[in-house]
Amino acid sequence: MSTMITEECINCGVCEPECPNEAISEGEETFVINPALCTECVGFHGKEQCAEVCPVDCCVPDPNNPEDEELLFKRAKEIHPDQADGLELGPETSRFRAS
Secondary structure (H helix, E strand, O other): OOOOEEOOOOOOOOHHOOOOOOOOEOOOEEEOOOOOOOOOOOOOOOOOHHHHHOOOOEEEHHHHHOOOOHHHHHHHHHHOOOHHHOOOOOOOOOHHHOO
């Protein structure tokens, strides 16, 4: 699933610069995540960086956009073709590899 920002967002903006795909932007009332660009940080970080820095925990999995790790990793490579060879699935990548 891609990540979404809920209505609890306080518009602090700390999530926006953390996204490696520039998927987060300021919406009309809250920040929003473009699901076509969101990879849940797969290939870059072990956890979604927006969720890690959010002070109100409003960056959550979007139940309307179910996606598996393989698809998210493929998208990351497509968004960043210049970095594709350096992207890796880490041992603790997102919720796909929960302990």
